[in-house]
Amino acid sequence: MERFLTIDKGLMDNFLERVMEYYQLIAPVRTEKGVLFEYISGKEEVDLTYSGHTILPPKKFFFPPVEEMFVYEYEDSGNIRLYDLLDEVSKGKRVIVGVKPCDINGLLVLDKVFTGEYNDPYYAARRKNTLVIGLTCNRPMEYCFCAYLNTGPFIKRGFDILLSDLGDKYIVEVGSEDGWKLIKFNLDLFSEARRDDVEEREKLLMKVEEDIRSKGLPYFETIEGALREKFLDEMWDEYGKKCLACGKCNFTCPTCRCFTITDEPNPDLKSGKRVRTWDSCHFLSFTRVASGEVFRRDRPSRFKQRIYHKFVYSINEIGSISCVGCGRCVEVCPAKINIMDVIKEVTFGVKPLSAKIGED
C-alpha cells in the first residue's frame, strides 16, 4: 500500500488528540534526563522534533524489563492453580508515535525472534494491540550508522504510518490497513500529497544517508565473514580489558532480547508469580548453569559473544543480523567502546586511536 498525504504541523496536535480518545498514546517526551518514550497524558508532552534516539528503545513497551507472566497458587487440596496474566497484556489498544527507522527495524528483528519459530504470546499480544507511527530522521547523530546496515534512513516496512518532517508540515506515508483506518476517520486533517512533497522527502533522506555514509564502515554483508576469521584474534583481549561489563549496551539495544526467569513468592508463601527480567550476556551469571559451572568466565569471551551474536550467529537464527545501527550502545558505554571501531578493526585491521590499558 503506497499512499502519501500531508498534514500541517499545527494540525498534528489535533490528530494526536483524536488518537488519544481511542488509544493509549506512547510518544517521545523531552525530560531533563533526555528524550524518553513514555505514556502520554496530554498532547503537549509529545515531542516529535528529537534527533537521534531515545535513551531506551521502544522495545520496553513490547518486551518490558520486568514482566509478570503468571500467578501460581497452592490450593488447600495440594493442587497448584495457575492464572495466566496474558489477558491483562492483551487489554487496551495503543499507538506509539515517533519511532525512528532504526527502532522500527529493531522491532522487526524482535518479531522474528518472538513470533517466528517460537511464539511468545506476551510479546505477540503487545505487538498486535499497538500501532506504530514512524518518524524519519532529518539529521543523523554522531553515532548513527544505520545506512551501512540498510536499517535507515529509508524504511520500507514495519510501520502503520510514517511521518517525515518537511518544515511546516509532515508528509505521511500509509504503511498498512490499520494505519489507513486511523487516517480515514480523520481525513479532514490531511490533504493529498503533491509530487514535490514526495520528492522533497526523498532528497532529505538521501542527504541523511550521505552524511551517515561518511563514517568509513564496511557494508554489513562483509562483517560476518571477517568476524569468522577473527575468532581467536588478540584484539578481543584488549576489548575485554576495557569493557566494564556493566550491561548498559545490552539494555539500551533495540534488538537484545535475552532474559532470565524467576519465581517470586507472595508474603503468604502459598502463592506467587513468575517474572521475566532482562539479562545481559556481559554478566558472569549469564552462562551459569544448575551445577554452578560458568561457561564464559573471562570478560573477552563475553564481550565477543555480544558482537558475534549480533553479526554472525543471528544470521543462522533469524536470517538477519541483530544490529540496526542506532548507536545507543556507543553513546551509553562508560568505557566509550565503539561498536563501529570494533567492526572497522575486524574488517580493515585498523586499531582505534585511544590508549590501551596498561600503556598509560
Add this chain to the structure above:
Amino acid sequence: MDKIRVGIFNLSSCEGCLVQILNLEDILLNILKTFEVECRVLGTIGKSEPYDIAFVEGSVMSIEDEMELKKIRGASRILVALGECACHGGNFLVKDFDVDEINEMFPGSQKWYSHPIERYVRVDYRIPGCPIDKEEFFTVFKSLLLEKFPEQASFTVCSECILKENSCLIEKGVACMGPITRGGCKAICPTFNRECYGCRGLNDDANIDGLLHTFKEKGISIQPYMLPSKKGEVKRS
C-alpha cells in the same frame, strides 16, 4: 508445622539495616499469618538455642564480637550476613587510611579493626548494601523460609541505572562506582544524582583497572578510600 526459628543479631554497626527491616512493617507481619516464626531481635544468644535462620548485622571489631559470632554460627542452620559491615567490613574501614589522626583523637584505637564476618565463620548467604535494600531482604527471607537460596545478584548498578533512563554521572565527570558495583539497590543513589560509592561491594568479575582507566581518560580524580581493592577485601569465588 514446626515453628521456624529466626534470630536477628547485631555486632558492631549502626543498626541501620535493622531499621530497614522494621520499615517493612506493612508486609512483614503477613508472613506470620501463615508461617510460625519465632524471632529474637537483638538478643544476645545466652544459652545456645538452635536457630533455623540467623541474620547477623555488623562487623567484627572486638574479641567479644568474635565470640558472639561463633556462638551464633554454632547454633544456626543458615547464617546470613546482613549489610555492608557484615559482608565486607563496612564503612569503618575508612579509618584504615588515616589511623594517626584517629589515634590522636581516640588514643589506643590502633587495636581496633573491622572484619567481615566471613573471616571467622562460614556464611551461607549475603545481603549487601549500606543500608540493605528492604525489598531484597524480604525476597531473601521469603525464599529462605521456603528452604530455597535465591541467586546472588550478579548484575551491576549501571544496568539498573539505565533501566531508570538516568543520565550517566561518569559522563558528567563524577567518580561513580556503578560499573563495578553489585546491583540490587535499584540504583537509588545515581537516581538522586549521587554517585554510587560501592556500598554493595564488587560485582562478580568487576573490572577495577578498566574503570580507573576510564576515570583517567575523562580526567576524573578519585580519593584513595574509594579504591575498591581496599574495600572489597573478601575474595569471592
